[in-house]
Amino acid sequence: MNTLVSVYREREQTILGGGFILLLILAWEFIPSLVSLPRGLSLFFTTPLTVVQTFYQLVVENKIQSHFYISAIEFAVGLAMAIAVGLPLGLVMGRSRTVDAMLDPFVTAFNATPRLIFLPLFILWLGIGIWSKIVIVFIGALFPLLINTYEGVKNVDRVLVNVVRSFGANEWQVMKVVVLPNSVPYIIVGLRLAIGRALLGVVVGEFFGASKGLGYMIASAATNYKADVVFVGVAIFMGLALLLTLPVKKIESKLTRWRPETAKTF
């Protein structure tokens, strides 16, 4: 008995957290057999077991792979473009006061506004193919990366910069020796946020005017009252989000252990 208590004490956090999720899933599974739902609602209702079965079936029948493939391409290309543009631009903005002052109004305005607002415009310009989604992923992921890189460069210790300068380093060497290493924790935060925004861009981009992709699968399943397929899609996005952001979060907390605690952001 005592060992049981001590095992619980040791793993209280995992047991409570995992137990709660398990409890919710079980409750969801058994609700329909305990209470009779009104006909209107039962049409849209599904249980976790059905969702798992549907997922298995979709995979076996090869119906989900092509959607997944398209979404993955949009995500990867858009995010890669955002990194390729956001990091250098953030570095330059952080180092040059003139560039910073000139771009700041645009960065502030675009960062405050959800970039989703441009989706109809991108669809009009680029059509309903893959490119309008890539651009929406790109523009969504760009600003967290840009701003966090900028913040990192701005927070570099001025003394270190001056020391390296005094020893005759040029701007490029200052960047390599001091600025970049010091910005890494910030860039990682930016990357985590960017992953979240990129996923959001994929989902929403595919809701409108698309004919392939996981977002499209969710939207068309919803209009056909296939709640189980909707939840398969939602579960995939949830899984991907956790799979992609939690490792980054781990690295982040290792790198920023010395910083004061701030709330979670996604």
Place this chain on the structure above:
Amino acid sequence: MGFKEKYYEYQRPILGMVSVVGLVILWELVFTYLIPLNPFFFTKPSLIAAAFTEHIIRGSLWSDLVISSRAFISGFSLAIIVGIPIGAVMGWRRRVEYTLDPFLTALYASPLVALAPLLIVVLGVGLVAKVVLVFLLSVFPFIFNTAAGVRATDRLLINVVRSFGGREKDLYLKVIFPSTLPYIVAGARIAIGRGIVGILVGEFYAASEGIGFAISRFGDTYMLPEMFSAILVLMIVAVALTEGLRKLEVVLAPWRVGQEAR
């Protein structure tokens, strides 16, 4: 001499103005003299300005804005009412945090917006689905920021109040609430962007009115100047809200400025 010093003092705003105005003028000139404008594909500032003034005079966008903000305010208020108490309990009681944290973190990290089509099909096109969507997206920043704020409350202050015989009520009102408030405001700033996403997705997907609907309708009918002016309106609203809250954060907790990455 005096001029140069003045310039250095106001360098930032001057350069910012120059780049914005310069871009607008360049945009206008390029499409007036260099490249013939295809009105179905692009537009230029003078046409946007004309559409913008017409919107304001006729007040057509106004009603869309009112419709959208009604859904936004309802969902957002609900997020505040639900999120802050949950966050406070999570920050105050360790076991509650252990229990809820993994579940809520998973929801916060995942794009819950994926539920939008189902919500709209179930709840119908209209206010309710949008309110639920805004709530779902904006409740998490409130929960996690309130929890972080409560956790970050100075233990020493709590002990002082207790030692001097303060009641639990004093503890909550005089120590914990004031020290959590800046965190809540920071959460509100994050939540605003997410809430607007909810409005936009709800209205892009299926709606007959609202600012998101206006933007997608203008896009579908190739009314580009109108579309740009609607986008501009929403941008102004978003910037005003976000920057307003940022200012409030500075007023409430000047020592925290720059600690949190955006």
